[in-house]
Amino acid sequence: MKKTALRRSKILEELESSGQVNVAELSKEFQVSEVTIRNDLANLERNKLLVRAHGGAFKTNTLAVHVAERKKTNLEAKKAIGRAAAELIVEGDSIILDSGTTTLEVSKNIGNFERLSVISNALDIINNLASSENIEVIVPGGFLRKFSMSLVGPLAEKNFKQVHCNKLFLGVDGFKSDHGIYTYNMEEAYLNQLMIEVAEEVIVVADSSKFKKIGFAFIAGFSKIHKVITDNGIEEEFIKMLQRNNVEVIIAN
CATH class of the missing domain: 3.40.50.1360 (Rossmann fold)
Incomplete structure (x- = not known):
């Protein structure tokens, strides 16, 4: 469970910096299956932390807003x-x-x-x-x-x-x-x-x-x-x- 939470936190960090993530790339990065990554993205979308798209996800406006x-x-x-x-x-x-x-x-x-x-x-x-x-x-x-x-x-x-x-x-x-x-x-x-x-x-x-x-x-x-x-x-x-x-x-x- 701790590994899952940490992985999802890292996914949000990547969204924060780049604006989008790719399922295949995340699978390689974290050395888990694409099914696992899709489950991660589904969980984060349910919590309104990202928006899923074909092959990946984009960050929501909440995460996109700059500090200023x-x-x-x-x-x-x-x-x-x-x-x-x-x-x-x-x-x-x-x-x-x-x-x-x-x-x-x-x-x-x-x-x-x-x-x-x-x-x-x-x-x-x-x-x-x-x-x-x-x-x-x-x-x-x-x-x-x-x-x-x-x-x-x-x-x-x-x-x-x-x-x-x-x-x-x-x-x-x-x-x-x-x-x-x-x-x-x-x-x-x-x-x-x-x-x-x-x-x-x-x-x-x-x-x-x-x-x-x-x-x-x-x-x-x-x-x-x-x-x-x-x-x-x-x-x-x-x-x-x-x-x-x-x-x-x-x-x-």
């Missing part, structure tokens, strides 16, 4: 979520800001703190906080994943295991009702799991569109999440689902 474009999507909602998230932070906190366009908005609202420690693997967040004199910025290191402009890999994982924080602000790519939160990349999912383990409080920041999506890689079940901050576009059924799973819902205005 993603920052514009639902921007007003993300700004409101960023403001609401910052209100949960108190002087002297140590926080983790995960990579993502919504967590970037959180970082834009914490410049006035007199004493704050921020751990982040996101280059845009690190750059945004670089000029804040009273904020201690801690960078875990790792290698750059260009699609999300985040640092991942063994070095980042090792360093996150060495820290402790009061609050984690976690961006996600999708939800599965009564199951948990997801992202598109396995390495980022594992790093998110480590962040959760070292945080006293886990706060998911996600605009309401994310409740109608699901990523490929599982991060955690709702038992690991304390709060979700979203916008007023969230449907009532999703609010009830979160509350049913003992997750506090904060609607940002």
Whole structure:
């Protein structure tokens, strides 16, 4: 099962960089049958992560969107979520800001703190906080994943295991009702799991569109999440689902 998940994650990475994949080429690359590759593509298509075509697959618009474009999507909602998230932070906190366009908005609202420690693997967040004199910025290191402009890999994982924080602000790519939160990349999912383990409080920041999506890689079940901050576009059924799973819902205005 682990090999299957890793192979599918690599297929998504190739889609991300080249825009399309070929069944025969993937079969040779991963040394598995073409039937196996077709099953992989069928699974990923069911999760709306690609579009199959004769002999291969193309990436969906979700994966095609560049980081700069993603920052514009639902921007007003993300700004409101960023403001609401910052209100949960108190002087002297140590926080983790995960990579993502919504967590970037959180970082834009914490410049006035007199004493704050921020751990982040996101280059845009690190750059945004670089000029804040009273904020201690801690960078875990790792290698750059260009699609999300985040640092991942063994070095980042090792360093996150060495820290402790009061609050984690976690961006996600999708939800599965009564199951948990997801992202598109396995390495980022594992790093998110480590962040959760070292945080006293886990706060998911996600605009309401994310409740109608699901990523490929599982991060955690709702038992690991304390709060979700979203916008007023969230449907009532999703609010009830979160509350049913003992997750506090904060609607940002």
